[in-house]
Amino acid sequence: MGGALSLTLAALAYPGMLGLQTVAGSGDRIIAQTSAGSLTEADRDFVVKVRAAGLWEYPVGQMALEKGTTKAVVTAGEHLIAGHAALDAAVRKIAPELGITIPNRPSPQQQGFVATLQADSGRQFDTDMANILRVTHGQIFNTIAKIRANTRNTLVRQLADQANDTVLDHITVMEKTGLVDMDEVLFQETSPPKLPAEDMTPPPPSPGQSEVVLTPPPTSSPEPTTG
Template identity: 50%
Template sequence: MRSINGRGLFSGTGLIITGLAVTLVALVFPIWSYADRSGTGVDTLNATTVSTRFGPLSALDREFVTKVRLAGLWELPAGRQAAERGTTKAVRTAGEHLVEGHAFLDERVRDVAAQLGLELPNQPSEQQRAWLATLSSAHGRQYDTQFANILRGAHGKVFGLVAQVRANTRNSLVRDLADDANTTVLDHITVLEATGLVDFDALARDAASASAPPLTVSPAPPGPEDSPSPPVPATPSPAPSYSLPPAATGPPQEDDRREGGPKGADGPKGASSRS
């Protein structure tokens, strides 16, 4: 009897039972091994993500929305300035593209931020103000060259961020905004390069020597209360054509939502009804 049972393990029925057991173990093991994801990237992502009716909103999503607003705060004045002061038609055309593109994106980002309940900055960053000051102090051919290279360098850096957000966001509003930003940034890169003044060797050297830390994804975008520096003009010139985009209002209050939006909201044409 023992010999029969011993051979039974290797019989057809025994092999089938053994195969089923191995399959069951293979199916159960991944579930067990991935059950504890503490300390992983997924764990960090979930900890900094908030739920919205448009899909999960990650820290990188919020950072991206803020950066779209910041781009418009300095590139709109720079575009207006180039459209007036450029010494060549190509430079003036590039300035016009910047104005059109960022006027559109600024209205879009204000609308997205209002729907997601995010606050937006109303002043350019310190670096962006420095770029504007550099352009304002330049004249003639020097101005054209500075404009083309400063703006081309800035657009090249943001291009990768737009692609990263577009590829990974789970929020439909952020995804649509990234599509618009991608189209706009690529158009601006194209017209800036069409000036014939972009120093591609310098761009390559800057990229090779860049040692900046990775993008910091904050849990929330900086709002007016997070901007300790007092408001400063975008350029030394008080000319109205160099003014900043309209200030971004905060998320609508509950009473405002019931009444159809904040009263007296300041914003681009057509944006007040959605802010």
């Protein structure tokens, strides 16, 4: 992996759905009782972060369709689009039932990912996309498992099941590009930089703003990719 990409990952790497420390740490406080079971801070945070992840990874998938220079990169883009459209539909369905307000824009740091990839072209785009997405998905994988194991809420549990399958699929298609530098990725996964909370938090929707919808692709969803 080139020096420029290493600097990009060092500057931007953080959990793909964000809020990792909050979700994995002190999120046990129950904030609501719902028909699907009690809702904790960690549950709420997880739902918000799944939504935020789609708001930046879905457009990256669209970029991959336009800018990817290999079939494997284009395929990875197709999986990002289909996977996050489906996850987003699930989030938008359960959020009102759980009383959770979801964002319409990704966090400042997630917007930084998009800006970096928008500025890339050719092989640089392919490489940056594969490695950035592999880092972020790898970081969130354990968090999804923790939510799935600990949540008392059936709707959050179902979302965690779906997110687990989607993230594993996305990890796999990134690795199948042949561009992932595993030494650098594992370093970034295990030593993310400390970031200000405001950079890691998606802004709330503006009053009266229409809800952003991540539209499913017109064709059938890509088949999940196994190892």
